[in-house]
Amino acid sequence: MRKKNIGRLDQFLRMGISAGMIYAGAFLIEDPFSAWFLGALGVGNFIVALVRYCPLYAVTGIDTLQERGG
Amino acid sequence: MRLSTQLLGAITGITLLALLVFGAVAYWIMTEAGEKRRAELLAHLAGDILAEFLARDAAAPDSSRVAALHRKHGPPGSLLAVWRGEAVAVVADGPVPPGLSRRLRVLAGEGRRRGRLRLRGADHRWAMAATPSGEAGVFLAEPRRGTDPDAATLRTRLLVTGVVILWLAVWVALILAALISRRLEEKNEALRHQALHDGLTGLPNRTLLLDRLAQVLLAARRRPVSFALLLMDLDRFKEINDTLGHHFGDLLLREVGRRIQASIRENDSLARLGGDEFAVLLPDTGREGALLCATRITRHLQRRFSVEGLHIETRASIGIALYPEHGDDGVTLLQRADVAMYQAKRSGNDFALYDPGRDSHSVRRLRLMGELREAVSAGQMLLHYQPMLDLRSGAVSGAEVLVRWRHPELGLVAPGEFIPLAEQMGAIHPLTLWVLETALARLRAWRREGIEMVLSVNLSAHCLQDASLPATVESLLHRHEIPPGALQLEITESALMHDLDRARDMLGRFHTLGVHLAIDDFGTGFSSLAYLRRLSFDELKIDKSFVRDMCSDPNDASIVRAVIDLAHNLGCRVVAEGVEDDRTLARLRELDCDRVQGFYLSPPLAADDAGRWFRDHGHRAADPPDDDGGARRDRGTDRDQPRRS
Numbered sequence: 170m171r172k173k174n175i176g177r178l179d180q181f182l183r184m185g186i187s188a189g190m191i192y193a194g195a196f197l198i199e200d201p202f203s204a205w206f207l208g209a210l211g212v213g214n215f216i217v218a219l220v221r222y223c224p225l226y227a228v229t230g231i232d233t234l235q236e237r238g239g
Numbered sequence: 240m241r242l243s244t245q246l247l248g249a250i251t252g253i254t255l256l257a258l259l260v261f262g263a264v265a266y267w268i269m270t271e272a273g274e275k276r277r278a279e280l281l282a283h284l285a286g287d288i289l290a291e292f293l294a295r296d297a298a299a300p301d302s303s304r305v306a307a308l309h310r311k312h313g314p315p316g317s318l319l320a321v322w323r324g325e326a327v328a329v330v331a332d333g334p335v336p337p338g339l340s341r342r343l344r345v346l347a348g349e350g351r352r353r354g355r356l357r358l359r360g361a362d363h364r365w366a367m368a369a370t371p372s373g374e375a376g377v378f379l380a381e382p383r384r385g386t387d388p389d390a391a392t393l394r395t396r397l398l399v400t401g402v403v404i405l406w407l408a409v410w411v412a413l414i415l416a417a418l419i420s421r422r423l424e425e426k427n428e429a430l431r432h433q434a435l436h437d438g439l440t441g442l443p444n445r446t447l448l449l450d451r452l453a454q455v456l457l458a459a460r461r462r463p464v465s466f467a468l469l470l471m472d473l474d475r476f477k478e479i480n481d482t483l484g485h486h487f488g489d490l491l492l493r494e495v496g497r498r499i500q501a502s503i504r505e506n507d508s509l510a511r512l513g514g515d516e517f518a519v520l521l522p523d524t525g526r527e528g529a530l531l532c533a534t535r536i537t538r539h540l541q542r543r544f545s546v547e548g549l550h551i552e553t554r555a556s557i558g559i560a561l562y563p564e565h566g567d568d569g570v571t572l573l574q575r576a577d578v579a580m581y582q583a584k585r586s587g588n589d590f591a592l593y594d595p596g597r598d599s600h601s602v603r604r605l606r607l608m609g610e611l612r613e614a615v616s617a618g619q620m621l622l623h624y625q626p627m628l629d630l631r632s633g634a635v636s637g638a639e640v641l642v643r644w645r646h647p648e649l650g651l652v653a654p655g656e657f658i659p660l661a662e663q664m665g666a667i668h669p670l671t672l673w674v675l676e677t678a679l680a681r682l683r684a685w686r687r688e689g690i691e692m693v694l695s696v697n698l699s700a701h702c703l704q705d706a707s708l709p710a711t712v713e714s715l716l717h718r719h720e721i722p723p724g725a726l727q728l729e730i731t732e733s734a735l736m737h738d739l740d741r742a743r744d745m746l747g748r749f750h751t752l753g754v755h756l757a758i759d760d761f762g763t764g765f766s767s768l769a770y771l772r773r774l775s776f777d778e779l780k781i782d783k784s785f786v787r788d789m790c791s792d793p794n795d796a797s798i799v800r801a802v803i804d805l806a807h808n809l810g811c812r813v814v815a816e817g818v819e820d821d822r823t824l825a826r827l828r829e830l831d832c833d834r835v836q837g838f839y840l841s842p843p844l845a846a847d848d849a850g851r852w853f854r855d856h857g858h859r860a861a862d863p864p865d866d867d868g869g870a871r872r873d874r875g876t877d878r879d880q881p882r883r884s
Binding site for chain 2: 198199200202203206207210225228229230231
């Protein structure tokens with residue numbers, strides 16, 4: 170496991186957003202393409218939030234864990 | 240971070256705007272296309288219904304028949320009206336709006352075949368089909384909302400795509416912002432480093448040193464501490480630079496920086512102020528610590544430098560200023576460390592603590608430096624002449640020309656004080672020319688009065704660098720109609736050794752010219768006798784430090800004797816400087832010294848007094864010369880101080 174770089178607030182925001190995306194993909198959207206697309210992104214985002222390591226943060230050097238003190 | 244936030248906001252905002260505009264346009268285009276398709280479908284259906292009605296029913300429309308047609312052809316939620324002549328039958332999913340027949344006639348009368356209207360409080364699109372005569376017709380209307388299944392899918396996809404694109408845009412913005420701000424940060428850091436550090440050694444520069452000094456001073460305001468500021472420069476750096484090249488000098492400076500760095504503690508800061516000048520800030524250091532550090536630096540710098548295979552020895556002069564003893568702001572401390580450095584240089588020590596007692600000196604020094612250039616043209620310089628006596632003939636053989644600066648406010652300034660300044664400032668050439676010019680003019684005047692003598696003019700080491708000097712001297716001699724033999728140029732021994740090859744070349748040219756040459760202050764430098772032999776000079780002047788004590792100090796006496804023998808063996812005359820009493824004079828005569836000069840004979844005299852003196856003593860045997868008492872009175876006073884006569 171690499172070093173975590175997602176702070177608490179960041180994690181909660183991501184989890185909320187991805188939960189919303191998954192919910193919308195599963196229940197709100199009838200169009201299958203849109204539903205799957207949104208759902209997959211939501212799942213991916215949720216996993217990132219769960220492990221608290223964001224590859225894009227690693228690339229760009231952003232670290233919300235350090236800034237907000239975890 | 241501010242910049243990246245701005246970037247983030249800007250990119251997200253632009254994406255949002257673009258998304259909204261494009262989404263709206265896309266949605267509008269798609270719904271327009273759907274609308275058109277739907278309207279055509281409706282018109283088509285109305286045509287079908289009319290055709291079927293006309294084919295089957297010849298009579299007026301009845302409700303059940305129309306309801307059957309509506310069921311068969313009408314889209315969900317639609318309204319169907321069929322008429323023939325005056326008879327109208329209306330069927331709808333839901334209630335039939337009142338007054339529809341009348342509106343139908345109006346619409347039919349207008350001749351339009353499709354359009355929109357409000358029915359039962361909702362937007363409807365309608366199509367109409369009628370026989371050419373208009374006697375029979377069909378009107379079909381359906382609500383616009385919710386009837387196109389494609390539109391709903393379109394909306395969802397647009398929305399989802401929009402959200403995803405926005406999400407991506409935020410990410411792109413984040414990445415871009417982070418990259419750009421990081422790049423910018425690096426650039427800024429590099430620029431800051433460049434602005435605060437010296438490019439050659441990588442050490443902090445003056446700005447950073449002043450900043451650190453300010454920080455230390457701030458800290459010192461909160462709790463009482465002491466710290467020290469050391470300022471140093473290399474003693475012969477200019478010479479090294481000139482002779483071995485700047486590249487070599489640069490390498491040497493780097494090595495010097497490394498050595499100083501190695502000899503200080505970790506929280507001391509070393510800075511290069513420019514040229515060969517370095518400064519060290521020692522926080523939490525008192526007098527003892529500062530002296531210790533100076534000793535350590537000196538020791539490190541004394542080791543031989545090895546640069547590009549060449550071995551170089553150099554020496555630094557270190558000036559030390561202490562806080563709070565010597566000043567409580569950065570500028571003062573720096574200035575006082577600078578003064579201390581010059582004090583170290585003058586006294587020949589490796590380092591010196593700032594001495595407040597000698598500070599007026601430095602202020603004076605700066606002032607003199609500022610006013611020196613103007614002094615020559617302002618006529619503040621004047622020449623004094625100190626007679627020289629030939630011991631064999633007892634006649635006046637000549638006089639040494641000494642330059643004095645009569646400062647309008649500071650009075651007479653000694654040459655020992657302003658000549659080094661002139662050398663430092665590069666003002667020595669014009670000064671030398673002025674001295675030569677004035678002395679030769681004076682000599683010409685004396686010669687007209689019948690006073691035959693040799694005037695001896697001192698040349699600075701810097702003058703030896705001026706390759707045009709022999710030609711200048713020649714033209715001056717020519718202009719003033721003075722035979723070359725009446726002029727003697729004195730060069731100090733240390734100036735000769737400073738740059739021996741050039742000196743030999745210069746001396747050779749002067750010699751060819753016929754000008755006499757003398758080595759001044761002999762015994763104080765470190766002459767190589769081998770070189771001395773190859774130099775073409777006529778006179779050797781023994782430094783007064785040996786002559787002064789030769790009657791009391793046997794060592795000095797031996798030196799004087801040795802020099803006299805040496806000079807005679809080399810085939811030149813000897814002049815003893817600084818003769819102050821008759822015992823010394825007698826002793827020198829015993830030792831076969833050729834000429835003497837000193838206060839016992841005469842102090843340096845202003846031109847008029849000198850003229851008188853020469854006339855009085857001119858061709859007379861001059862044993863104890865002084866009956867006017869001036870010389871005897873002068874004994875024991877500071878010989879560096881000029882005097883008015």
